[in-house]
Amino acid sequence: MDGAVNSHTTVLIKIGGRAMEDETALVDLLRELAELFDNTDMRFLLVHGGGAEVSRISKIMGMEPVFKDGKRITSPEEMPVIEMVLSGSINKKIVRLANTCGLVAVGISGADASLFTASALSEDTRTGMIDFVNNSIVENLLSLGYFPVISPCSVDSHGNALNINADDAALALARSMSVDALVFISDIPGILKEDKVLTRLSASSVEKEIASGTISGGMIPKVRASVEALKSGVSHIVISNYINKGDFASLMEGKKGTTLSLEADL
Ligand SMILES: Nc1ncnc2c1ncn2[C@@H]1O[C@H](COP(=O)(O)OP(=O)(O)O)[C@@H](O)[C@H]1O
Numbered sequence: 046m047d048g049a050v051n052s053h054t055t056v057l058i059k060i061g062g063r064a065m066e067d068e069t070a071l072v073d074l075l076r077e078l079a080e081l082f083d084n085t086d087m088r089f090l091l092v093h094g095g096g097a098e099v100s101r102i103s104k105i106m107g108m109e110p111v112f113k114d115g116k117r118i119t120s121p122e123e124m125p126v127i128e129m130v131l132s133g134s135i136n137k138k139i140v141r142l143a144n145t146c147g148l149v150a151v152g153i154s155g156a157d158a159s160l161f162t163a164s165a166l167s168e169d170t171r172t173g174m175i176d177f178v179n180n181s182i183v184e185n186l187l188s189l190g191y192f193p194v195i196s197p198c199s200v201d202s203h204g205n206a207l208n209i210n211a212d213d214a215a216l217a218l219a220r221s222m223s224v225d226a227l228v229f230i231s232d233i234p235g236i237l238k239e240d241k242v243l244t245r246l247s248a249s250s251v252e253k254e255i256a257s258g259t260i261s262g263g264m265i266p267k268v269r270a271s272v273e274a275l276k277s278g279v280s281h282i283v284i285s286n287y288i289n290k291g292d293f294a295s296l297m298e299g300k301k302g303t304t305l306s307l308e309a310d311l
Pocket residue numbers: 060061062063064094095096115230231232233235236237238259260261262263264265
């Protein structure tokens with residue numbers, strides 16, 4: 046497949062902060078990835094979030110988190126907390142666990158080897174959008190058999206730290222590498238509508254579901270990133286939780302979660 050690393054099937058996994066709070070499920074996921082890595086042509090890279098843990102620490106430090114359309118409006122005072130939690134404790138926790146599960150994980154952030162160069166949304170915030178991706182560090186790690194574990198914290202062209210939403214970071218990386226599949230692992234079984242999981246959602250319905258309020262909060266950046274990734278040629282995009290070992294295989298087969306599609310809804 047075009048863009049696949051050494052003709053492997055490349056799967057980018059984005060895991061959200063709340064999904065990682067269940068350590069047993071996280072270990073099961075990492076073990077399943079290790080088994081697939083050993084027995085199939087699949088190669089994995091992971092972008093992680095951790096917004097809930099950032100908010101918990103920010104509050105302890107006396108800062109009140111502010112979100113708009115699912116993204117944090119990051120004050121300059123909050124930025125060191127973001128970097129400490131995302132590129133520090135959360136990134137290293139995943140790396141430690143992955144290495145005990147049979148993967149050979151290397152933890153990096155968007156600042157490492159200039160993976161993501163971003164610019165701030167406005168002068169008074171440290172929330173940024175990615176302008177440029179230099180994925181050579183990730184391509185090199187993958188070709189050597191490593192499992193890249195990526196914190197979305199990034200840098201502007203002057204070397205200042207910027208906070209990037211992890212769904213946006215996953216999208217930017219997926220686009221730059223033409224990955225074969227993009228898997229969002231979150232704390233919900235899929236996109237919910239009237240309390241039911243949608244097995245399929247078309248790109249053309251996404252803005253309508255946001256406008257009606259069916260899709261809100263942290264789900265907004267995820268579905269918007271999914272639409273952009275579909276338009277960039279990522280063929281399989283799924284949003285799901287991970288509860289039991291084997292769930293990853295199910296969601297790769299479209300048997301679990303919500304699969305995003307460019308085709309109109311039936
Ligand atoms: N239609 C929807 N279906 C499922 N979740 C939704 C929907 N609309 C809003 N959400 C919210 O989005 C959350 C997932 O976004 P977020 O908390 O940012 O997850 P993550 O940390 O995985 O990025 C869900 O826990 C839920 O509260």
